[in-house]
Amino acid sequence: MTARRLAAGGRIDRTRSLAFTWDGVPLSGFAGDTVASALLAAGVRVVGRSFKYHRPRGLFGAWTEEPNAIVDVTLGEVEEPDARATVVELCAGVAARGVNGRPSVARDAYGVLDLAHRFLPAGFYYKTFLRDWPRREARIRAMAGLGRVAGTPDPRRFASRSAQCDVLVVGAGPAGLAAARAAAASGLSVIVADDRFIPGGSLHWRAATIDEQAGADWAAATVAALAAQGVRVMARTTVFGAYDHGAYGVLERAADPPAGWAAERLWTVRARRTVLAPGAIERPLVFPDNDRPGVMSADAVLHYLRVYAVRAGESAVVATNNDSAYEVALALHAAGTAVIVADLRPALPEAARAATAAGLRVMANTAVLGTIGRNGVRLVDLGPPDATSARAATMRVAADLVAVAGGWSPTVHLASQSGFRPRWDAARTAFVADTLRGDQHFIDAADIAGALEAGHAAGVAAAGALGRTVALAAPRTPPPAAAAPLRALWRVPIRGARQWVDLQNDVTADDIALAARENYASVEHLKRYTTLGMATDQGKTSNVNGLALLAEATLRTIPEVGTTTFRPPYTPVTLGAVAGLRHGRLYAPWRQLPAHAEHAALAAEMREYGGWMRPACYRRAGEDAAAAVQREAAAVRGGVGLFDASSLGKIAVAGPDAATFLNLMYYNEVATLKPGRIRYALLLQETGVVYDDGVVARLAPERYLLSPSSSHTQGVLAMLERWHQTEWPQLRVAFHDITAAWATFVLAGPAARAVLAPFTDIPLADDALPHMAVAEGRIRGIAGRIARVSFSGERSYEVSVPAGYGLALWQALLAAGAPHEITPYGVETSSLLRAEKGYILIGTDTDGMTLPDDIGMAASLRSKSVDFVGRRSLLMPEARRPDRRQFVGLLPADPATVPAVGAHAIERTADGGLRSLGWVTSAFHSPALGRSIALGMVQRGRALAAAGAVVELYHLGRITRARVCAPVFFDPTGERLRA
Amino acid sequence: MLLIECPWCGARDEPEFTYGGEPAVRPGPATEVGDAEWTGYLYLRGNEKGAHRELWCHSAGCGQWFVMERDTVTHATIAVVRR
């Protein structure tokens, strides 16, 4: 390893040395470094192994475009897989590891894959393992893939924020700062977002004089002036997505958040106008073995030199097809690197004059024809760009760095995310964004002077669009020298050598030619077939070269080939930032029952049901949940149980047309219901599918109370509102969700009435309050309500009081029931009790295809004449098929075995196969029957039940038997309900 | 994320709203509607490219359903109508 850090210069803080490790080896860098610049400074050449061939790879870029330096980063308890070393700020104690290499990227056992490259062309895995994939997948995935996911929770905190502004400026390079300066001068509110650590962009590594200051100084002064005007200038902040109506997805990373503060914040910024000033990314040159460590973007080489004071090589070949590399060549030379310039163009441009004057060797009409070196470039072959053989090389030079400059691709991503495809500009040899969404301005400039001018103009235009004028002159800079045109050469015409296009996905020029021969001629197909342009860099350096090669291979122009679609995010976004605080306990608010404290005191096993925390059962010492459920169920049938049903939906419906409206909504007749009476009713979707069931109570002629399932309350309310507003707005009716206002407890069992009677002035005699009746009155002196409904099959009273009295009533009922050994029971027990009675549970026993007749409720369709929701759908041929699945009971042949929910009822086909007739939807051991029971949906189930047929149940390869029966196992005549 | 102009509350972010699809006229009475007509009402929508009428509910706001005419290509709002 050779130390490459210069003695002075750069934007690093040399007073703060930071220790870190690379693949376990201790190294050090400075504050202001990235992991990449620190590795380069330490002389580390191999920073990764390629995805497919496990070729050794070095740094290519210096920022988000980096395709090679994918590393796993650990700092304390934070582990970030697949980070790009070029964007990770160095901090003390960071452990970075290269990925895709075993045991390390420097010595990788899978490197032998590269020897087999002739047998691993594009599409190899698709073609070879088309039939055999499931068996081979695990081993192939072990060889492929990148970083290791920690598998432990991310301890960092993430936050979400929103902001609005008049003008959002994306990018704080010369163009963005000039635009922000102009917009802010007009008095508009401005936000500037820039993804780098310090605003200023290329002014930190490209020479410029602006308003008589050095470029970086001008940037710092401009940022300070903007801040003083109230402009929010956000560094380390990536605008990753452009969405509708001026909304942008913005990821802000904290530099060094204090404990407990958010590491990253995901902003949603809504801007009236947007100035996109994202800059451009340098393209590589494509030549044989252009992937060796030491082949780097020329602009990145300059970036490392001037920002981090790191010289990327001792002796360099600067290979270029345009003028921008000459500044790099001169800077390297000045830093002590021996430099040869190989310019593809037939004649040397004006820009070469200064290099020649400095004593550099500059050659026109010269291309790199190959590189040699095991773990990095050692020798470079140069020769004519039209060479068709490596033997055409005219010179071989010793060099450890090849700085390549293949031209510039404006960063059109955000401008193109709105659906406007970029246009190929042949003169500039680049895709440009000149068709824009109406609220966007895009700055696209070839040099800093152009950036300042276009940026200022965009700021003025944005202000003008919002009715403001700008009384501020554009920043001044000396006019640039005229640039000579670029020479496009998409590959060297040498056959047989591997010329890399996409370093991250190991796609070569030959792979693209092969894809074209196999007719993957559409650019979108090319991308999927070869993986060109996928993964973390999304082809930032490879796309244009790849498209151009596809155009050549298919004898089309680049505009005919076009680009792939640009979609957010521009760079990877941490999933934690997307989630923000919406995870774990904060994912959704838990709703607690009014008597929650009592359940907790009874050591109830609390589980979440549709957003509510409810007791599943009340386990006693030494008892598991299953045993508790059996005990509680037996106690209800033998004496009395107490159940907290407060989460059950309560929707008040009132108005002169309440009866008419509800009769249009419900499948069952509810208009003829007498005040004080209750009816069980289904609510259908317009497709006829059962959406919810519940009871409808008529409290008064114009006042109803609906009880939807706990998890459907909001949905039912929304459904009532929608139908009322959009279909029957003339009906005078209103709805109100009063669920949380009431505590509701169920006393169920033969002793229920005896426990309840002392509490209320409501007459409980069976002729006064029969099954399916409701009465309002006083309970413990409080205005409340008692409904006689049952979900257990036992005599049962639903007692409701205002929520604030719930806790006290629960305590009082438990105390009063003590002589009857009153037993609190939970949701799981309730589910067992209802299964013994064959009462359906919507969403458990039914699914998105279940119609009323399927669950044995055909009567309303025949008797009801209004066009209730879903009625017409029940008359469709599909609804009348004789072979529909029907709700049945299943008695397993082995009474000790509870069948699996989801087990299929099967029949044998003529060819010996198995065919599903339906499935088990609920299954329990029934304490009342002393045997296993199940409910299910089975084709022609009612006929099978009438015949007492036995069906086979298939589950995970095992077959058992069960007799089909009517879906009621306990008290089929309902004597206990009324007795 | 659309910026939707609720006709009762003003401009609000899309997450406050529920999409209700293209409005369809409910045919009836049920006993006189053919299977094909009913299927069309349930499932067949124009799904126009360009100007498109759709139902929205300001579900996290005033709770009102309204009709918004929107360009499905540019996502520009053309008109918002109180019901």
Ligand SMILES: [Zn+2]
């Ligand atoms: Zn509203």
